[in-house]
Amino acid sequence: SQQGEEDPQALSIQEGExxxxxxxxxxxxxxxxxxxxxxxxxxxxxxxxRSNEREKHSGRLRVTLDTSKKSSSLLITASRAADTASYFCATAPDTGFQKLVFGTGTRLLVSP
Amino acid sequence: GAGVSQTPSNKVTEKGKYVELRCDPISGHTALYWYRQSLGQGPEFLIYFQGTGAADDSGLPNDRFFAVRPEGSVSTLKIQRTERGDSAVYLCASRGFPGTSLNTGELFFGEGSRLTVL
Known part of the structure; x- marks a missing residue:
């Protein structure tokens, strides 16, 4: 079973966006x-x-988490063609948190 | 080893045959996970080991699927009487014991074993 659903299923953008x-x-x-x-x-x-965090940054990545809405977003800034890939969120349940459950994924295409 | 190693990378078999897929985790990682990924889908949890024992096997689809990790390192996923619907990429991942420096929460994945059942 898959716990998360990603949106959109596919995303096509230009480099720099x-x-x-x-x-x-x-x-x-x-x-x-x-x-x-x-x-x-x-x-x-x-x-x-983590569940007690609301936002986190790593290089060109910014992640937000809203536990009240049970949702998260991943922002990739100034995208590059090399960012073309599928991106998945995965959740560790509050109980039995050693098990990671993956979402359905977003396929990102970055065109030069 | 330096990373998670899975063999074979590709396996083609006929319906009804028996298949074994092997995973060699990162040295020192006590937790080992098996996932199955069908085309266009996210990884689907099958089973995870903490040491030699299966801590959670709730994702194994039926009794044709079985996994072992006898010495707490290498694991083998065994599929009996394969069916065409078993065709997928089988992913293995590992991480260290909770609360240790080898566990930062993330899973380290191998490249997967692509199984095709004809």
Whole structure:
């Protein structure tokens, strides 16, 4: 089963533009994480935000978390062609938080 | 090793056959996870081990699927009587014990084993 749903399913932008992806989930969480997956490859961790945090930054990435709405967003600023990939949110439930449950993903295409 | 290693990278088999997929986690990582990813979907949780024992196997779809980790390091995912619907990429991930420096919350993934059942 998949807890999170990402929106949009696909996003196509030009280099230099910002990309925003949203994730909604269903149950209480301990933390939420974002991962990136290049086509045919494994997933790479981008950033983790805990349930008591509202915003976090890492380089060109900005993540927000709204636990009242059970939603998160990932913003990639000044996108590059190399950012083309699928992006997944993953939630660690409040109980049994060792298990990560992934969303359905957003496929991002950044054109030069 | 330096990263999570999965073998084989590709496996083509016929319906009804038995398949084993292997995962070698990062050295020192006590937790090991198996996920299944179908085309265009997110990874679907199958099972996770803490040490040698399966801490949560709630994602295994049926009794044709079984996983072991006898020495707390390498794990093998075993699929009996394969069906065409088992075709997917099987991903393995690992991380350290909670509360230690080897666990920052993130999972480290291997490149996956692509299984095709004809």
């Amino acid at each position: 910002n990309a925003t992806m949203n994730c909604s989930y269903k149950t209480s969480i301990n933390n939420l994480q974002w991962y990136r997956q290049n086509s045919g490859r494994g997933l790479v961790h981008l950033i983790l935000i």
